[in-house]
Amino acid sequence: MKVSAQEEYGLRCLLQLAPLGEGEYLTLTQIAEREGISTANAGKLLWILNKAGLVSSIRGTKGGYRLARAADEIxxxxxxxxxxxxxxxxxxxxxxxxxxxxxxxxxxxxxxxxxxxxxxxxxxxxxxxxxxxxxxxxxxxxxxxxxxxxxxxxxxxxx
Amino acid sequence: MKVSAQEEYGLRCLLQLAPLGEGEYLTLTQIAEREGISTANAGKLLWILNKAGLVSSIRGTKGGYRLARAADEIxxxxxxxxxxxxxxxxxxxxxxxxxxxxxxxxxxxxxxxxxxxxxxxxxxxxxxxxxxxxxxxxxxxxxxxxxxxxxxxxxxxxx
DNA sequence: TCTAATCTTGACTAAAAAGTAAGGTATCCG
DNA sequence: CGGATACCTTACTTTTTAGTCAAGATTAGA
Incomplete structure (x- = not known):
């Protein structure tokens, strides 16, 4: 019985986004660096979380990810x-x-x-x-x- | 988060042995057949359980497996x-x-x-x-x- | 409009888990 | 004693999961 790598790192990514203030975003590179995983891998996880409506993203320069809802509602x-x-x-x-x-x-x-x-x-x-x-x-x-x-x-x- | 196939089938094998009476044994073939898995696979699982002291085995014809302890002590x-x-x-x-x-x-x-x-x-x-x-x-x-x-x-x- | 930063997507590679096969060893019974 | 039955053990193959790579698409700002 075990928690998968995807679950563990996905949760960790969300924890990084949780303390962000209004209008603040974290880029994929920042998230991946802090977790010690590749940006490709982090991108995949965040895409899953995005699709599910847990995070929202902004593309282009100055873009990034943030939680789609308040941290106490997830x-x-x-x-x-x-x-x-x-x-x-x-x-x-x-x-x-x-x-x-x-x-x-x-x-x-x-x-x-x-x-x-x-x-x-x-x-x-x-x-x-x-x-x-x-x-x-x-x-x-x-x-x-x-x-x-x-x-x-x-x-x-x-x- | 999930239980592995090994855990699931291993537990099922033990459940087959649990209702056996004194001096009764189940052979690998019997166990494998009832679970719908190969005898090779069942053999592997029972070997693990044997090594750990949960089941005991008798070799040779008329041999087989049984629980090493009472079912209410496992x-x-x-x-x-x-x-x-x-x-x-x-x-x-x-x-x-x-x-x-x-x-x-x-x-x-x-x-x-x-x-x-x-x-x-x-x-x-x-x-x-x-x-x-x-x-x-x-x-x-x-x-x-x-x-x-x-x-x-x-x-x-x-x- | 051009460019740089960034997310999106699908195909590819590597690692781990599950399952299979085959030869070895012990026990029974004629 | 010898053949048949059944457990024991290691090595191999397949399948699944995890992780990487690279090209495409979108946006902001100069």
Whole structure:
């Protein structure tokens, strides 16, 4: 189970754009340089984000990229979905749409796990915005800590 | 973000072995046939599981595989870790061990997300055993439903 | 209008994951 | 003891994903 390179760098690019002020833009070269990836690669990622409406771009000299919406209105689950189809894919669902048709129809014991984990991950991500990832006294950690202590309670209750 | 084919099929193989009684074994051919994968591929997976001590095998005719421990003593997080290094990998941690050295030391905004999600996923998985995946009236769903409603609460509280 | 800066797009190359094949070794049974 | 069955191990092929390159298209400003 892993997050793809595309997801990771795509998210990083958005984080660069998040602190920009009104009318400010970052060029592809600037973004790529800061991330240590090629401009070609960064261009591809930003094109995906642009197409999905997460960033907007201006062409020509003095052009560049910026967020299409406020940083506190962009949630992690949407970002991941844009960069990689869905927040959690498997053979179970990736080929055939959304967890329906499957070779093991009927006796597939792992379906509930995939579905359940998918939901756990999606909820955790839906609770985090780009804006939250910026602060130095990261309130992300408190958010995730809350979720963690919740599942710890759950595990305890079952035992 | 996705679960690899190796994780998915490895887990499925274990689920086949779980309901076996004392002294019963399944052969590679049987396992592969039921999953619709080649015996070569199944052999590879079971070898990994064997090496990790999750299944035990007997060679020669009348041989085969069975679980090395009781099904209710094998947890999902251990299985995934065995099949794929860790429950959740990213460029952040996969190369360099465990979330320490990173190109973006200092100003890496996504580190807390990776760490947090890793923990959420691991806890969710640690709360589920192979045995739980067998029942027809799957109590996995209740377990996961509890975790889900927990994170829903959390999201609500923050808002 | 010309030019330089910048985004856009598709084809190409390289790396990683998944899957396959084949020879080796242990066990049973006649 | 010898053949048949089934696990063990390494090396290879295919497929998928990631990353690069280069030419085209668009805009701002002189």
């Amino acid at each position: 949630h992690l689950d949407e970002i991941i979905k844009v960069l990689d189809e869905d927040v959690l894919a498997s053979h179970c669902n990736s080929y055939t749409g959304i967890l329906d048709a499957c070779v093991h129809t009927g006796n597939c014991g792992i379906r509930p796990v995939i579905v359940g984990l998918h939901d756990v991950v999606r909820r955790a991500m839906a609770g985090i915005t780009l804006a939250q990832l910026l602060g130095t006294e990261s309130n992300v950690e408190t958010t995730l800590h809350q979720i963690n202590s919740m599942s710890r309670e759950t595990a305890h209750r079952r035992a | 947890h999902l997080d251990e299985i995934i870790k065995v099949l794929d290094e860790d429950v959740l990998a990213s460029h952040c941690n996969s190369y360099t061990g465990i979330l320490d050295a990173c190109v973006h030391t200092g100003n890496c905004g996504i580190r807390p997300v990776i760490v947090g999600l890793h923990d959420v996923v691991r806890r969710a998985m640690a709360g589920i055993t192979l045995a739980q995946l067998l029942g027809t009236e799957s109590n996995v769903e209740t377990t996961l439903h509890q975790i889900n409603s927990m994170s829903r609460e959390t999201a609500h509280r923050r808002a």
